[in-house]
Amino acid sequence: MKQLSKTYNPKKIESKIYYLWEKSGFFNPDKLPKRHKKPYTILLPPPNVTGSLHMGHALNATIQDILIRQKRLEGFKTLWLPGTDHAGIATQNVVEKELKKEGKTRFDLGRKRLIEKIWQWKEKYGDVILDQLKKLGASCDWSRTRFTLDKEYADAVKKAFLYYYKKGWIYRGKRVINWCRRCATSLSELELEYKQERGTLWYIRYPLKKPEKKLKEKYVVVATTRPETMLGDTAVAVNPKDKRYKSLVGQKIILPLVNREIPIVADNLVDPKFGTGAVKVTSAHNLTDYQISLKHKLPLIQIINEGGKLTKKVPSLYHGLSVEEARKKIISNLEELNLIQKSEPYFHQLPYCYRCDTKIEILPSEQWFLKMDKLAKKAITPVKKGKVKFYPKNFKKTYLDWLENVRDWCISRQLWWGHKIPLKGENDVLDTWFSSALWPFATLGWPQKTKDLETFYPSDVLSTARDIIHLWVVRMMFSGIELMKKNPFKRVYIHPIVLTRTGQRMSKSLGTGINPLDLIEKYGADATRFGLAWQIMGGQDMKFVEDNIIMGKKFCNKIWNASRFVLMQTKGLKSKKQNYDLNFQTRNLTLADRKILKSLNKTIGLVNKYLENFLFGKATHALYDFFWHDFCDKYIEISKSQILEAKYQKETKKILLYILSVSLVLLHPFIPFITEEIYQTLPLKKKRGCLMIEKWPSSQIIRDS
């Protein structure tokens, strides 16, 4: 028999054990023993190919591995399918930034060569994060690893798009976007840089068409930092609760300089405290105004073109002027008409292009949309009816509230890296989330009718972060229901967000992030996992403290040494019957024997209950208390004297071995490496080769008699 060293050294065993698991093939459900029949599926939320492991990933991977390992032990045919997301904007940006270092832009390369370059980058760095998950002990079936841009996946995306298209749910429409006139491209929120700037807030008098006699004023005064956009105004808006303007809602304004009639509308997006409480609405050139215009069905009047010049939609006096020129001219014209009440300095944040530092224009542009009315209803029903459950349950509200007022989904992006829209003459690509939405079934072979799809869809649990409930969970739900005719998962677990000790979000750029790989290096993967799981209590956030990882490390060492003790005592002992069916002679049991067996029973029950409800912190606490306090502090100490008495000796040794064996199984989902290593040295007669596929204990081991 192999000797265990005096202290636990994770570095010595982790890679060895991981290799043992991979070699066993048991990560792959098809290679599990035949008794594993009933499928149990978890799909790893695919990290971005640009990503490297952060605490959120480590936490979620720990959670999923706990669940999948426990189910594997329970005899399920478990699949945990990994993969990565092409993450359109993020990835293209990474490569474009590299180009920038060489003084080049994507336009220098052209579309084809840029995409080639991104693929090269992906091949080189794209799987880094998956390798990092292995360090944590993740028991994913790596043979099924998928990428949201690989060929089969692209077929699925195409199929899904065309399905919606033929239904008539995909349409072309206008949408207001961020535009860089120098790069000649639209920009996402991620690609903007905001700069604090001193501007001017002008208060402009807008004449009422029919001034009410009881009102002294013949005007409504609006405040704006961009007077030139008034040429494209389509309304004036006030807050519906604003008493000052109540009587004006529904009346008309004669837009100065243009002499166009526009309505006064009420909308709660208007902040009554800003300026005069009345704002001009420029539907085509302001994002908020665009939202207001959608609700009130106002027209879009594009007065600024892609080059930053005024279009022919404005009076000829202003044709072709740049935005800056137009502003000067309009101010002076308004002053001549005595329509400027006052002006004051105003500080605000303005968006710039992150690449070329040009001020962003907001313009309407043609985009593709997916109609949401029917799909949203389909996504609502199963959650409302409880067919798909959220844990913790309050996230059901987050999910449903958003869907109740969902707008049509803009699915096109002006990028090069992504799934091309599968229609003739289209250059745009699809929103990254359009492909992620198909993850629960495209990864299993859809649209082909594969055996995997039949076996592993729908998945059992989706574990993810709450900030992508809208972006991702909702979209998977309706995609699954529409295209597979079945909900894509049964339960959605929303894990806590890992914050710094002071309660801030961890951020690489601020240097407040903690690298889980450093923790693994310092304390071992098991300690890191146990410490993380220990902290998962009911709250929606968790402030990370290293103390808990230290606890995990100490606990591992305790397990290690308790095992050494048991192994010393039971050297050469082989249980006659199969592993856990030790046949205790009830009348020979001492009070202490009885107590520890009962306590084990109770612990098994608790762990089952807690895991079923995603209460990982509770489960780890129960295991910790049982193993350390009941088993080590009490039973092991008493066993030392029991072993000295001939009539108890044999039974005591059997119990020691038994409690340890069962504990290792119970602990395995949380701390897989150390438990596997110890298991390999246990003197049990029948072993299954890997603790990973041992039998999860039933809680009816001993009766209370």
Place this chain on the structure above:
RNA sequence: GGGCGCGUAGCUCAGAGGUUAGAGCGUCACACUGACAUUGUGAAGGUCAUAGGUUCAAAUCCUGUCGCGCCCACCA
């Protein structure tokens, strides 16, 4: 602005109507006897944010106040 949540020991958190409010880490004292000093035994440390209310009984339920955080939207 909308949503969600949190203020309990020095720190991170349990406890969710009923005797002396718990854990881990940290601190202090003592103990290296054969599993483990990454240990053992013991100790110190808390008007449970605050003000009212409900109740025989409130850390726990209700209301207000103060403080903190996260997510979403937005900054005209």
